[in-house]
Amino acid sequence: MQLNDLSSAWQQLKLLNAIEPIAPQELLSIIEPSTSPNKTRLQRTCLFAAMFVVITIFCQGG
Amino acid sequence: MEKHHFLQIVNNNRGIIRSLCKIYYADSEDQKDTFQDIILQLWKSVGTFRGASEISTWIYRVSLNTILNKKRKGQRSISVEPLDMQLKDVQVAKADDNVELLHLIIQSLKDIDKAIVVLYLEGYRNKEIAEMLELSLTNVTTRFNRIKSQLKTKFNGKAHATKRS
Numbered sequence: 293m294q295l296n297d298l299s300s301a302w303q304q305l306k307l308l309n310a311i312e313p314i315a316p317q318e319l320l321s322i323i324e325p326s327t328s329p330n331k332t333r334l335q336r337t338c339l340f341a342a343m344f345v346v347i348t349i350f351c352q353g354g
Numbered sequence: 355m356e357k358h359h360f361l362q363i364v365n366n367n368r369g370i371i372r373s374l375c376k377i378y379y380a381d382s383e384d385q386k387d388t389f390q391d392i393i394l395q396l397w398k399s400v401g402t403f404r405g406a407s408e409i410s411t412w413i414y415r416v417s418l419n420t421i422l423n424k425k426r427k428g429q430r431s432i433s434v435e436p437l438d439m440q441l442k443d444v445q446v447a448k449a450d451d452n453v454e455l456l457h458l459i460i461q462s463l464k465d466i467d468k469a470i471v472v473l474y475l476e477g478y479r480n481k482e483i484a485e486m487l488e489l490s491l492t493n494v495t496t497r498f499n500r501i502k503s504q505l506k507t508k509f510n511g512k513a514h515a516t517k518r519s
Contacts, residue, residue: 295474295502298459301452302373302475308453309376310369319361322390323397 360400364393365415374417377460377468378425388421395420414476415486418469422487425465459509467501469495 364371371392375385396416403412460468466487473483484494 295471295505298452298456299475299477301456302472305453305456306369306373308369309372314365314368316361319364319393320357322393323357325358 360397363409364396367410370410370413371417374414374421376435377457377472378421378465384510385389388424391424392417392420411478411482411486413475417471417489418487420467421463425466455509459505462508463501467497474498 372385375388379385379388396413398400399416403409460471463471466489469487470483473486478486480494480498481491483489484491487494500506
């Protein structure tokens with residue numbers, strides 16, 4: 293037996309597993325939670341920056 | 355890359371992703387978890403894809419490295435069912451003797467060796483396989499020669515039996 297003989301089997305397996313399409317909602321539900329932490333991180337960074345500016349001004353007596 | 359473009363790419367390559375999940379995990383829950391992990395990794399790394407290679411190459415690279423990392427961490431990686439039971443669960447295997455044989459062969463291999471065989475069957479050369487799996491060329495060549503000799507001794511009889519039945 294040669295491994296090359298199984299190339300067509302691999303192609304066939306891929307085709308069989310591609311018959312059913314993936315619902316966009318299914319994919320979005322996977323990737324969207326990973327998007328929101330980035331937004332939260334950005335919001336947190338902005339908040340820290342604003343606090344830093346206020347504290348700096350306050351400490352300088354301005 | 356916009357979301358709808360990403361969704362289209364994933365859908366166009368769903369056969370690859372699902373097949374990889376199925377050859378590494380017998381349990382459907384593990385397959386589902388791994389599928390989600392791969393999609394997430396693809397989404398996270400989509401910004402690094404510059405189009406220097408084929409999209410399918412990028413899909414294979416990210417998918418296989420995600421699976422191998424997961425296996426290394428030992429997350430629900432141990433298949434507890436005997437090989438015969440696994441094969442009974444594989445509905446697609448009944449579609450063709452060669453697909454059944456492919457499952458049988460791949461299930462008998464170590465995790466990295468499975469990846470090497472799949473990429474070989476996809477037509478990649480040893481150098482490309484080494485780059486995709488972040489291994490040395492010598493390592494891939496040595497492993498591949500060992501796989502071929504193992505399969506020769508293990509499956510020659512099985513191949514004949516399957517072809518005849």
